[in-house]
Amino acid sequence: MFFTRKSELIEAEKALPGRSERPFHLSEKHTVLDAPILTDTAPEGYEVAIFGLGCFWGAEEIFWKMDGVWSTSAGYAGGTTPNPSYEEVCSGRTNHTEAVRVVYDPARVSFADLVKTFFEVHDPTQGMRQGNDVGTQYRSAIYYTTPEQEQTARELTKVYGDELARRRLGDITTEIREVPTYYYAEDQHQQYLAKNPFGYRCHANTGVKFPANA
Structure with a gap:
């Protein structure tokens, strides 16, 4: 993955301007x-x-394999x-x-099952990184879409x-907030590991299973 040492969010007025429309075409059909x-x-x-848990290649693969998930995207x-x-x-x-x-x-x-899996498959204590991937784009995040999701996310966190x-494994740094605008990634990133089965997977995690009684 692209390596960056950018590890602090910047002021909004200093961000890149972007564009009004998606600058690329996306396939209609999910690969898996x-x-x-x-x-x-x-x-x-x-x-x-919507979850952020490091490199989205391996993260998407985890969720598309879960029973009950209809579709995923990066x-x-x-x-x-x-x-x-x-x-x-x-x-x-x-x-x-x-x-x-x-x-x-x-x-x-x-949603609770999704959140529990989310916590088990990455390290939510690392701030602006996951393993060797360093940068703001690798931060841990839960973006909720309903009040019920917010309550569940905060309770399980x-x-x-x-x-x-x-x-004694550190404090959780996961960003939890109402879902912001989501922008689809380029076509080559969608279901990347289905297209490239030996591709990069970052599964930095704490090794700690979610408490069974929760």
Whole structure:
């Protein structure tokens, strides 16, 4: 992945200007799932969750393998620059983090289950990095889309944070806030590991399972 030492968010007025429209074409069909990549319209009753947990290649793969997930995509969220490119995000001048948009059937998989998986498969204590990937685009984030998601995210963050504190593994730095504008990443990043099965996976994690009684 593109390496950057940019590890602090910049002031909005210093961010790159971006553009009014997406500057690239996206495939219509998800490479793995029987669903579209563009999911602004989803089946009735389905819900959306957006997570940042480091490099979005490996992160997206984790979620598309979960039962009850209808579609996933790689993208950029939490930043300032509209319709950014991958290179712009990697420059540290857009304030975006690499993110995964998950559209799921809550009758088959709960938001809580998604959050628990999220915490187990990355290290939420590392701030602006994951493993050797350093930069603001690798920060940990949960962007909620409903008040119920916010409550669940905050409750489970405390549970997992208490467990990490008990083990003296550091404080959780995960950004939790209402979902910002989500921008889809370029086509080559969508389902990257399905197209490149021996590609890069960053699975830095604490090794701590989510407490079973939570």
